[in-house]
Amino acid sequence: MPTRLRYLLFLLTILPLLSVAPAPAPEPAELTLGSSLQGRPITAVRFGDGPRKLVVVGDTHGGPEANTYELTNQLIAHFRANPGEIPASVRLYFIPTLNPDGLALGSRFNANGVDLNRNMNTTLDSCPENDWNTVVQGAYGLIAETGGPYADSEVESRIIRSFLLDASGAIFIHSNAGLVFPAFCEHAPSNLMGQVYAEGAGYLYNRFWLKYNITGGMHDWAGSLGIAAITPELITGDLPEFEQNLAGLRAVLVRADDILLPPQERSEHGFAMPEPIWRFWKAYGGEQRFGLPLQQATLEGDLTRQFFSHGVLELRPALADTPALVQPALLGQNSLAAPASPAVNDGSGRFFERTGQLLRGAFLEHWQQADGAQVYGSPLSGELLIISTDGAQRQGQVFERAILTLQDDGGIRPEPLGWQALLAERLRSPDQPFTLR
Numbered sequence: 018m019p020t021r022l023r024y025l026l027f028l029l030t031i032l033p034l035l036s037v038a039p040a041p042a043p044e045p046a047e048l049t050l051g052s053s054l055q056g057r058p059i060t061a062v063r064f065g066d067g068p069r070k071l072v073v074v075g076d077t078h079g080g081p082e083a084n085t086y087e088l089t090n091q092l093i094a095h096f097r098a099n100p101g102e103i104p105a106s107v108r109l110y111f112i113p114t115l116n117p118d119g120l121a122l123g124s125r126f127n128a129n130g131v132d133l134n135r136n137m138n139t140t141l142d143s144c145p146e147n148d149w150n151t152v153v154q155g156a157y158g159l160i161a162e163t164g165g166p167y168a169d170s171e172v173e174s175r176i177i178r179s180f181l182l183d184a185s186g187a188i189f190i191h192s193n194a195g196l197v198f199p200a201f202c203e204h205a206p207s208n209l210m211g212q213v214y215a216e217g218a219g220y221l222y223n224r225f226w227l228k229y230n231i232t233g234g235m236h237d238w239a240g241s242l243g244i245a246a247i248t249p250e251l252i253t254g255d256l257p258e259f260e261q262n263l264a265g266l267r268a269v270l271v272r273a274d275d276i277l278l279p280p281q282e283r284s285e286h287g288f289a290m291p292e293p294i295w296r297f298w299k300a301y302g303g304e305q306r307f308g309l310p311l312q313q314a315t316l317e318g319d320l321t322r323q324f325f326s327h328g329v330l331e332l333r334p335a336l337a338d339t340p341a342l343v344q345p346a347l348l349g350q351n352s353l354a355a356p357a358s359p360a361v362n363d364g365s366g367r368f369f370e371r372t373g374q375l376l377r378g379a380f381l382e383h384w385q386q387a388d389g390a391q392v393y394g395s396p397l398s399g400e401l402l403i404i405s406t407d408g409a410q411r412q413g414q415v416f417e418r419a420i421l422t423l424q425d426d427g428g429i430r431p432e433p434l435g436w437q438a439l440l441a442e443r444l445r446s447p448d449q450p451f452t453l454r
Protein backbone atom coordinates (compact mmCIF):
# COMPACT_ATOMS: atom_id res chain seq x y z
CA MET A 18 0.00 0.00 0.00
CA PRO A 19 1.45 3.46 -0.84
CA THR A 20 2.68 5.30 2.25
CA ARG A 21 0.36 8.24 1.76
CA LEU A 22 -2.72 6.04 1.60
CA ARG A 23 -1.61 4.10 4.66
CA TYR A 24 -1.15 7.41 6.50
CA LEU A 25 -4.64 8.49 5.47
CA LEU A 26 -6.10 5.23 6.74
CA PHE A 27 -4.23 5.67 10.00
CA LEU A 28 -5.67 9.18 10.36
CA LEU A 29 -9.16 7.91 9.66
CA THR A 30 -8.69 5.30 12.39
CA ILE A 31 -7.53 7.73 15.06
CA LEU A 32 -9.65 10.79 14.13
CA PRO A 33 -12.70 9.62 16.11
CA LEU A 34 -10.42 9.06 19.12
CA LEU A 35 -8.89 12.53 18.79
CA SER A 36 -12.26 14.21 18.67
CA VAL A 37 -13.40 12.79 22.01
CA ALA A 38 -10.11 12.99 23.94
CA PRO A 39 -9.73 16.14 26.13
CA ALA A 40 -7.38 18.72 24.62
CA PRO A 41 -3.91 18.16 26.07
CA ALA A 42 -2.24 21.12 27.83
CA PRO A 43 -0.13 23.00 25.23
CA GLU A 44 3.58 22.27 25.36
CA PRO A 45 5.60 24.89 27.27
CA ALA A 46 7.20 27.33 24.85
CA GLU A 47 10.80 28.51 25.19
CA LEU A 48 11.38 32.12 24.18
CA THR A 49 14.53 34.17 23.78
CA LEU A 50 13.68 37.73 24.79
CA GLY A 51 17.02 39.25 23.88
CA SER A 52 20.66 39.36 24.91
CA SER A 53 22.40 40.91 27.88
CA LEU A 54 25.10 43.52 27.43
CA GLN A 55 27.76 40.80 27.20
CA GLY A 56 25.63 38.76 24.79
CA ARG A 57 24.18 36.13 27.10
CA PRO A 58 20.61 35.11 26.18
CA ILE A 59 17.70 36.20 28.38
CA THR A 60 15.05 33.52 28.09
CA ALA A 61 11.52 32.76 29.23
CA VAL A 62 9.44 29.60 29.44
CA ARG A 63 5.70 29.91 28.86
CA PHE A 64 2.96 27.63 30.21
CA GLY A 65 -0.70 27.85 29.20
CA ASP A 66 -2.29 30.20 26.69
CA GLY A 67 -4.96 32.14 28.59
CA PRO A 68 -5.54 35.88 28.14
CA ARG A 69 -4.03 36.92 31.50
CA LYS A 70 -0.24 37.09 31.27
CA LEU A 71 1.62 36.56 34.55
CA VAL A 72 5.42 36.85 34.50
CA VAL A 73 7.68 35.53 37.24
CA VAL A 74 11.10 37.19 37.04
CA GLY A 75 13.81 35.27 38.84
CA ASP A 76 17.26 36.62 39.42
CA THR A 77 17.61 40.36 38.77
CA HIS A 78 20.46 40.90 41.20
CA GLY A 79 22.95 38.43 39.74
CA GLY A 80 25.33 36.25 41.72
CA PRO A 81 24.42 37.36 45.26
CA GLU A 82 20.79 36.31 44.68
CA ALA A 83 21.50 33.13 42.72
CA ASN A 84 19.01 31.26 44.93
CA THR A 85 16.20 33.08 43.09
CA TYR A 86 17.59 31.68 39.81
CA GLU A 87 17.59 28.20 41.30
CA LEU A 88 14.03 28.72 42.60
CA THR A 89 12.73 29.84 39.20
CA ASN A 90 14.28 26.83 37.47
CA GLN A 91 12.69 24.54 40.07
CA LEU A 92 9.30 26.18 39.45
CA ILE A 93 9.75 25.60 35.70
CA ALA A 94 10.51 21.92 36.35
CA HIS A 95 7.43 21.67 38.56
CA PHE A 96 5.05 23.13 35.98
CA ARG A 97 6.60 21.02 33.21
CA ALA A 98 5.54 17.99 35.25
CA ASN A 99 2.19 19.53 36.26
CA PRO A 100 0.98 21.76 33.41
CA GLY A 101 -2.63 21.08 34.40
CA GLU A 102 -2.15 23.40 37.41
CA ILE A 103 -2.25 26.50 35.20
CA PRO A 104 -5.82 27.93 35.11
CA ALA A 105 -7.34 28.23 31.64
CA SER A 106 -7.45 32.04 31.94
CA VAL A 107 -3.68 32.39 32.56
CA ARG A 108 -0.49 32.19 30.57
CA LEU A 109 2.42 31.95 32.96
CA TYR A 110 6.01 32.88 32.13
CA PHE A 111 9.22 32.28 34.03
CA ILE A 112 12.38 34.28 33.33
CA PRO A 113 15.09 32.44 35.30
CA THR A 114 17.46 35.42 35.14
CA LEU A 115 17.16 38.95 33.79
CA ASN A 116 20.80 39.53 34.66
CA PRO A 117 22.82 36.63 33.24
CA ASP A 118 25.99 38.78 33.21
CA GLY A 119 25.70 39.54 36.93
CA LEU A 120 24.98 35.88 37.59
CA ALA A 121 28.07 34.78 35.63
CA LEU A 122 30.30 37.49 37.14
CA GLY A 123 29.07 37.07 40.71
CA SER A 124 27.83 40.66 40.78
CA ARG A 125 24.58 42.31 41.90
CA PHE A 126 24.86 44.70 38.94
CA ASN A 127 24.76 44.25 35.18
CA ALA A 128 27.97 44.44 33.13
CA ASN A 129 27.72 48.26 33.13
CA GLY A 130 27.72 48.30 36.94
CA VAL A 131 24.04 49.35 36.98
CA ASP A 132 21.52 48.03 39.52
CA LEU A 133 18.70 46.81 37.25
CA ASN A 134 16.16 47.17 40.05
CA ARG A 135 16.99 50.91 40.29
CA ASN A 136 17.05 51.70 36.56
CA MET A 137 13.37 51.75 35.54
CA ASN A 138 11.47 54.92 34.70
CA THR A 139 9.39 55.25 37.87
CA THR A 140 8.35 58.85 37.18
CA LEU A 141 5.17 57.56 35.49
CA ASP A 142 3.17 57.32 38.73
CA SER A 143 1.94 60.00 41.12
CA CYS A 144 4.48 59.17 43.87
CA PRO A 145 7.65 61.32 43.69
CA GLU A 146 9.39 59.32 46.44
CA ASN A 147 10.19 56.41 44.13
CA ASP A 148 11.27 58.44 41.08
CA TRP A 149 14.32 57.19 39.17
CA ASN A 150 17.65 58.65 40.28
CA THR A 151 21.22 57.82 39.41
CA VAL A 152 22.04 57.99 43.15
CA VAL A 153 20.28 55.10 44.85
CA GLN A 154 20.05 53.18 48.06
CA GLY A 155 21.14 49.68 47.19
CA ALA A 156 21.71 46.47 49.09
CA TYR A 157 21.62 47.05 52.86
CA GLY A 158 20.86 50.74 52.22
CA LEU A 159 24.32 51.55 50.85
CA ILE A 160 24.18 54.75 48.83
CA ALA A 161 25.80 54.47 45.41
CA GLU A 162 25.56 55.91 41.90
CA THR A 163 24.21 52.70 40.38
CA GLY A 164 20.83 53.80 39.00
CA GLY A 165 22.36 54.17 35.54
CA PRO A 166 23.05 57.35 33.51
CA TYR A 167 19.30 57.77 32.82
CA ALA A 168 16.10 55.76 33.33
CA ASP A 169 15.70 52.61 31.22
CA SER A 170 19.29 52.99 30.00
CA GLU A 171 20.20 49.30 30.20
CA VAL A 172 19.48 46.65 27.60
CA GLU A 173 18.15 44.30 30.30
CA SER A 174 15.71 46.99 31.59
CA ARG A 175 14.53 47.53 28.02
CA ILE A 176 13.92 43.81 27.52
CA ILE A 177 11.61 43.58 30.55
CA ARG A 178 9.93 46.91 29.64
CA SER A 179 9.03 45.55 26.22
CA PHE A 180 8.02 42.09 27.43
CA LEU A 181 5.57 43.37 30.08
CA LEU A 182 3.56 45.71 27.80
CA ASP A 183 0.69 43.21 27.65
CA ALA A 184 1.14 41.63 31.11
CA SER A 185 -1.54 41.51 33.79
CA GLY A 186 0.86 40.63 36.61
CA ALA A 187 4.58 40.46 37.44
CA ILE A 188 6.38 38.82 40.36
CA PHE A 189 9.98 40.01 40.81
CA ILE A 190 11.73 37.56 43.12
CA HIS A 191 14.65 38.75 45.25
CA SER A 192 16.54 37.69 48.36
CA ASN A 193 17.01 37.93 51.27
CA ALA A 194 14.74 40.00 53.49
CA GLY A 195 11.92 37.52 54.11
CA LEU A 196 8.94 39.63 53.13
CA VAL A 197 6.63 40.45 50.25
CA PHE A 198 5.80 44.03 49.25
CA PRO A 199 3.76 45.53 46.38
CA ALA A 200 4.24 48.61 44.18
CA PHE A 201 4.87 51.71 46.33
CA CYS A 202 2.17 53.88 44.77
CA GLU A 203 -1.33 52.76 45.76
CA HIS A 204 -2.45 50.02 43.33
CA ALA A 205 -5.14 47.64 44.59
CA PRO A 206 -4.32 44.60 42.38
CA SER A 207 -0.65 44.81 43.49
CA ASN A 208 -1.65 45.03 47.16
CA LEU A 209 -3.97 42.03 46.81
CA MET A 210 -1.37 39.96 44.98
CA GLY A 211 1.22 40.76 47.68
CA GLN A 212 -1.12 39.67 50.47
CA VAL A 213 -2.21 36.50 48.69
CA TYR A 214 1.36 35.49 47.77
CA ALA A 215 2.67 36.17 51.28
CA GLU A 216 -0.11 34.22 52.95
CA GLY A 217 0.39 31.28 50.59
CA ALA A 218 4.17 31.28 51.02
CA GLY A 219 4.10 31.90 54.77
CA TYR A 220 6.18 35.08 54.31
CA LEU A 221 5.58 38.43 55.98
CA TYR A 222 3.58 40.98 54.01
CA ASN A 223 4.46 44.66 54.26
CA ARG A 224 2.66 47.42 52.38
CA PHE A 225 6.08 49.12 51.94
CA TRP A 226 9.76 48.37 51.93
CA LEU A 227 10.38 50.28 55.13
CA LYS A 228 14.16 50.57 55.27
CA TYR A 229 14.55 53.22 52.55
CA ASN A 230 12.93 54.48 49.36
CA ILE A 231 13.54 52.22 46.38
CA THR A 232 13.95 54.35 43.26
CA GLY A 233 13.66 52.97 39.73
CA GLY A 234 12.30 49.63 41.00
CA MET A 235 10.69 47.17 38.59
CA HIS A 236 7.62 46.57 40.76
CA ASP A 237 6.96 50.33 40.96
CA TRP A 238 7.42 50.79 37.22
CA ALA A 239 5.06 47.87 36.46
CA GLY A 240 2.46 49.04 39.00
CA SER A 241 2.42 52.50 37.38
CA LEU A 242 1.29 50.89 34.11
CA GLY A 243 -1.53 48.95 35.80
CA ILE A 244 0.33 45.64 36.07
CA ALA A 245 -0.22 43.86 39.42
CA ALA A 246 3.37 43.84 40.69
CA ILE A 247 5.09 42.53 43.80
CA THR A 248 8.56 41.81 45.13
CA PRO A 249 8.81 38.66 47.23
CA GLU A 250 12.12 38.55 49.13
CA LEU A 251 13.23 35.05 50.09
CA ILE A 252 14.19 34.65 53.75
CA THR A 253 17.61 33.18 53.10
CA GLY A 254 20.39 34.15 50.74
CA ASP A 255 21.27 30.63 49.68
CA LEU A 256 18.20 28.34 49.64
CA PRO A 257 15.61 28.35 46.83
CA GLU A 258 12.69 28.02 49.32
CA PHE A 259 10.82 26.11 46.64
CA GLU A 260 7.84 24.79 48.64
CA GLN A 261 7.02 28.23 50.08
CA ASN A 262 7.13 30.01 46.73
CA LEU A 263 5.23 27.27 44.91
CA ALA A 264 2.50 27.71 47.54
CA GLY A 265 2.61 31.49 47.10
CA LEU A 266 2.33 31.20 43.34
CA ARG A 267 -0.47 28.63 43.56
CA ALA A 268 -2.40 30.98 45.85
CA VAL A 269 -2.09 33.74 43.22
CA LEU A 270 -3.18 31.36 40.43
CA VAL A 271 -6.28 30.34 42.42
CA ARG A 272 -7.24 34.03 42.70
CA ALA A 273 -6.10 34.84 39.15
CA ASP A 274 -9.45 36.27 38.09
CA ASP A 275 -9.38 38.79 41.00
CA ILE A 276 -5.70 39.76 40.75
CA LEU A 277 -4.80 39.58 37.06
CA LEU A 278 -7.00 42.04 35.23
CA PRO A 279 -7.36 41.56 31.49
CA PRO A 280 -6.23 44.58 29.43
CA GLN A 281 -8.32 47.68 30.24
CA GLU A 282 -9.19 50.48 27.87
CA ARG A 283 -7.39 53.72 28.76
CA SER A 284 -8.21 57.29 27.85
CA GLU A 285 -5.94 60.23 27.04
CA HIS A 286 -7.08 63.63 25.77
CA GLY A 287 -10.62 62.31 25.37
CA PHE A 288 -9.71 59.34 23.19
CA ALA A 289 -9.90 55.69 24.20
CA MET A 290 -6.62 53.80 23.84
CA PRO A 291 -6.13 50.00 23.90
CA GLU A 292 -4.01 49.20 26.93
CA PRO A 293 -0.84 47.92 25.17
CA ILE A 294 -0.82 51.06 22.98
CA TRP A 295 -1.37 53.25 26.05
CA ARG A 296 1.47 51.50 27.90
CA PHE A 297 3.83 51.81 24.94
CA TRP A 298 2.94 55.49 24.50
CA LYS A 299 3.51 56.18 28.21
CA ALA A 300 6.59 54.01 28.75
CA TYR A 301 8.43 55.21 25.62
CA GLY A 302 8.08 58.95 26.11
CA GLY A 303 4.37 59.87 26.09
CA GLU A 304 3.25 63.23 24.76
CA GLN A 305 6.79 64.55 24.39
CA ARG A 306 7.75 61.82 21.92
CA PHE A 307 4.51 60.82 20.18
CA GLY A 308 2.22 63.77 20.86
CA LEU A 309 -1.42 63.30 21.85
CA PRO A 310 -3.89 60.89 20.21
CA LEU A 311 -5.78 62.45 17.29
CA GLN A 312 -8.65 59.96 17.17
CA GLN A 313 -9.86 56.61 18.49
CA ALA A 314 -7.88 53.50 17.64
CA THR A 315 -9.13 51.68 14.56
CA LEU A 316 -9.14 47.94 13.92
CA GLU A 317 -8.25 46.70 10.43
CA GLY A 318 -8.06 42.91 10.33
CA ASP A 319 -5.54 41.90 13.01
CA LEU A 320 -3.97 45.36 13.15
CA THR A 321 -5.05 48.05 15.62
CA ARG A 322 -3.77 51.53 14.72
CA GLN A 323 -3.94 54.82 16.55
CA PHE A 324 -2.83 58.19 15.17
CA PHE A 325 -0.86 60.60 17.35
CA SER A 326 0.41 63.96 16.20
CA HIS A 327 4.01 62.65 15.92
CA GLY A 328 3.42 59.07 14.87
CA VAL A 329 1.08 56.15 14.42
CA LEU A 330 1.23 53.30 16.93
CA GLU A 331 0.40 49.84 15.61
CA LEU A 332 -0.65 46.88 17.78
CA ARG A 333 -0.39 43.35 16.37
CA PRO A 334 -1.63 40.77 18.93
CA ALA A 335 -0.21 37.99 16.74
CA LEU A 336 3.26 39.33 17.65
CA ALA A 337 2.67 39.08 21.42
CA ASP A 338 5.84 38.29 23.42
CA THR A 339 8.04 39.95 20.81
CA PRO A 340 9.29 43.56 20.75
CA ALA A 341 7.06 44.08 17.69
CA LEU A 342 3.77 43.78 19.63
CA VAL A 343 3.44 47.59 19.55
CA GLN A 344 5.51 49.57 17.06
CA PRO A 345 5.42 53.04 15.56
CA ALA A 346 4.47 52.82 11.87
CA LEU A 347 7.13 53.22 9.17
CA LEU A 348 6.32 56.88 8.54
CA GLY A 349 9.92 57.97 7.99
CA GLN A 350 10.47 55.24 5.42
CA ASN A 351 7.18 56.08 3.67
CA SER A 352 8.17 59.74 3.41
CA LEU A 353 11.32 58.99 1.41
CA ALA A 354 10.74 59.36 -2.32
CA ALA A 355 13.93 57.45 -3.14
CA PRO A 356 16.58 55.69 -1.05
CA ALA A 357 19.37 57.96 0.14
CA SER A 358 22.85 57.13 -1.08
CA PRO A 359 24.77 54.88 1.30
CA ALA A 360 27.26 56.36 3.76
CA VAL A 361 30.94 55.55 4.08
CA ASN A 362 31.67 53.87 7.41
CA ASP A 363 34.46 56.21 8.53
CA GLY A 364 34.25 55.14 12.18
CA SER A 365 32.85 58.50 13.31
CA GLY A 366 29.66 57.03 14.74
CA ARG A 367 27.51 53.92 14.73
CA PHE A 368 27.21 52.26 11.33
CA PHE A 369 24.03 50.33 10.42
CA GLU A 370 24.97 47.53 8.02
CA ARG A 371 21.38 46.77 6.99
CA THR A 372 20.57 50.29 5.81
CA GLY A 373 24.13 51.42 5.04
CA GLN A 374 23.82 54.61 7.08
CA LEU A 375 25.83 56.28 9.80
CA LEU A 376 24.42 57.75 13.03
CA ARG A 377 26.57 60.06 15.12
CA GLY A 378 26.84 63.04 17.45
CA ALA A 379 23.69 64.50 19.00
CA PHE A 380 21.40 62.36 16.83
CA LEU A 381 23.14 59.17 17.98
CA GLU A 382 22.93 60.26 21.62
CA HIS A 383 19.20 61.01 21.32
CA TRP A 384 18.58 57.74 19.47
CA GLN A 385 20.31 55.70 22.18
CA GLN A 386 18.53 57.42 25.07
CA ALA A 387 15.12 57.02 23.40
CA ASP A 388 15.67 53.27 22.75
CA GLY A 389 15.86 54.16 19.07
CA ALA A 390 15.96 50.53 17.94
CA GLN A 391 12.43 50.17 19.31
CA VAL A 392 11.04 53.66 18.70
CA TYR A 393 12.69 55.10 15.58
CA GLY A 394 14.25 52.13 13.74
CA SER A 395 17.46 52.37 11.73
CA PRO A 396 18.63 55.52 9.92
CA LEU A 397 17.72 55.69 6.23
CA SER A 398 19.74 58.82 5.46
CA GLY A 399 22.64 60.80 6.75
CA GLU A 400 22.13 64.22 8.32
CA LEU A 401 20.53 66.62 5.86
CA LEU A 402 18.59 69.86 5.74
CA ILE A 403 14.87 69.21 6.20
CA ILE A 404 12.01 71.67 5.80
CA SER A 405 9.99 71.25 9.00
CA THR A 406 6.18 71.48 9.03
CA ASP A 407 6.49 75.08 10.34
CA GLY A 408 8.44 75.97 7.19
CA ALA A 409 11.81 76.33 8.92
CA GLN A 410 14.89 74.54 7.60
CA ARG A 411 16.47 72.28 10.19
CA GLN A 412 19.28 69.78 10.42
CA GLY A 413 17.58 66.38 10.42
CA GLN A 414 17.86 62.69 9.74
CA VAL A 415 15.35 60.20 8.33
CA PHE A 416 14.72 56.93 10.20
CA GLU A 417 12.41 54.03 9.40
CA ARG A 418 9.76 55.17 11.88
CA ALA A 419 10.41 58.91 12.27
CA ILE A 420 12.19 61.98 11.00
CA LEU A 421 14.26 63.65 13.71
CA THR A 422 15.19 67.33 13.56
CA LEU A 423 17.47 69.54 15.63
CA GLN A 424 15.38 72.28 17.25
CA ASP A 425 16.38 75.88 17.99
CA ASP A 426 16.69 75.03 21.69
CA GLY A 427 19.28 72.33 20.90
CA GLY A 428 16.87 69.47 21.54
CA ILE A 429 16.15 66.75 19.00
CA ARG A 430 12.52 65.91 18.34
CA PRO A 431 10.44 63.85 15.91
CA GLU A 432 8.60 65.73 13.17
CA PRO A 433 4.76 65.57 13.42
CA LEU A 434 4.42 62.84 10.80
CA GLY A 435 1.28 61.42 12.45
CA TRP A 436 -0.66 64.54 11.45
CA GLN A 437 0.58 64.28 7.89
CA ALA A 438 -0.29 60.58 7.70
CA LEU A 439 -3.79 61.23 9.02
CA LEU A 440 -4.38 64.07 6.55
CA ALA A 441 -3.10 61.91 3.68
CA GLU A 442 -5.44 59.11 4.72
CA ARG A 443 -8.28 61.58 5.01
CA LEU A 444 -7.65 62.73 1.45
CA ARG A 445 -7.80 59.13 0.24
CA SER A 446 -11.11 58.37 2.01
CA PRO A 447 -12.90 61.66 2.74
CA ASP A 448 -16.13 59.95 3.87
CA GLN A 449 -14.67 58.86 7.21
CA PRO A 450 -15.96 60.88 10.19
CA PHE A 451 -13.16 63.12 11.31
CA THR A 452 -12.75 65.45 14.24
CA LEU A 453 -10.05 68.08 14.45
CA ARG A 454 -9.02 68.97 17.98
Ligand SMILES: [Zn+2]
Binds near residue numbers: 077078082191
Ligand atom coordinates in the same frame (compact mmCIF):
# COMPACT_ATOMS: atom_id res chain seq x y z
ZN1 LIG B 1 17.49 41.86 44.95
